[in-house]
Amino acid sequence: MAVTGFPANAFFRPKSLIESKGDHHHQQQKQLQSSLLGFKTFRRDAALLSFLALMPGLYRPTPANALTIGISGPKEWLKEQKRKASKFLLAPVDASRESLHAAYLLLTASGSNEPNKDLDEVQRLLKSAARDCVPQERNSFVAFQATTGVEVCTFRLILKNAASLLDNKDTVKLEAEAMLNDLITSFTSLYDLTNEADMEFASKRQKVADALMDTISSLKKFEQGIKDCLEL
Numbered sequence: 362m363a364v365t366g367f368p369a370n371a372f373f374r375p376k377s378l379i380e381s382k383g384d385h386h387h388q389q390q391k392q393l394q395s396s397l398l399g400f401k402t403f404r405r406d407a408a409l410l411s412f413l414a415l416m417p418g419l420y421r422p423t424p425a426n427a428l429t430i431g432i433s434g435p436k437e438w439l440k441e442q443k444r445k446a447s448k449f450l451l452a453p454v455d456a457s458r459e460s461l462h463a464a465y466l467l468l469t470a471s472g473s474n475e476p477n478k479d480l481d482e483v484q485r486l487l488k489s490a491a492r493d494c495v496p497q498e499r500n501s502f503v504a505f506q507a508t509t510g511v512e513v514c515t516f517r518l519i520l521k522n523a524a525s526l527l528d529n530k531d532t533v534k535l536e537a538e539a540m541l542n543d544l545i546t547s548f549t550s551l552y553d554l555t556n557e558a559d560m561e562f563a564s565k566r567q568k569v570a571d572a573l574m575d576t577i578s579s580l581k582k583f584e585q586g587i588k589d590c591l592e593l
Contacts, residue, residue: 440526440592447591450522453492453515454584460490461577468560468570480560483569487555490576491548492516498552516541516583523590537586540579547572547579 443450464486467479492515493503499513507513512521520541524534551572558565 436526443523443526444591444593447523447588447593450519450591451584451587453519454580454587457490457492458577458580460486461573461580464490465570465573465577468566468573477560480555480558484552484555487548487551491552494545495548495552497549514545516544519587520590523587527590533586533589537583537590540583540586544576544579544583547576551576 464483467483467486488498491498493499494514494516496504496507499507503513512518520537524531524537527534551569554569554572558569560566560569
């Protein structure tokens with residue numbers, strides 16, 4: 362039975378119109394995919410920069426291959442990113458300083474009735490402040506990691522990150538390394554002193570307190586060495 366009253370092409374859209382809408386929809390999909398790809402790339406790069414700041418031991422490019430990690434940009438751009446991340450890089454140094462100051466206040470407080478308890482707390486604060494940089498004070502797991510070649514000393518990791526764009530013979534880097542060695546030596550001497558000290562005697566407590574101030578001074582010098590590497 363024939364259908365009357367309608368044009369012959371009433372039930373069919375022109376091919377050109379269908380193709381036009383199809384092309385428009387395809388273009389929208391491509392634009393959306395491009396936007397998503399750009400967003401994912403931005404998030405990936407941002408995450409990578411944060412990761413490099415937190416895990417400096419994994420990123421140690423030399424000046425010659427500073428652009429081989431997949432981030433476009435000149436060496437100066439990488440330096441600027443390191444400077445921007447310096448607050449996070451130096452956070453462990455700030456935390457160590459706070460622990461050392463807390464230990465000093467505990468030692469110099471008058472009228473303590475529990476010297477042995479004070480000693481335990483001082484040693485706990487020192488262990489936290491040393492950041493696994495004194496070998497004899499590492500726990501078994503950290504000690505095992507060190508035997509496998511993993512760098513566990515937080516201060517050394519900080520230095521490797523800060524100086525990764527400097528030449529090995531750069532005087533700024535060499536001075537910072539010397540400051541790091543002095544800091545570790547200071548912590549080691551402080552540990553030995555607290556293990557030998559009798560906190561019941563004020564003279565012994567003062568001797569440990571003086572050694573604590575020396576360690577705080579060494580920590581400050583190391584921090585300045587890191588800032589010099591970052592050109593802050």
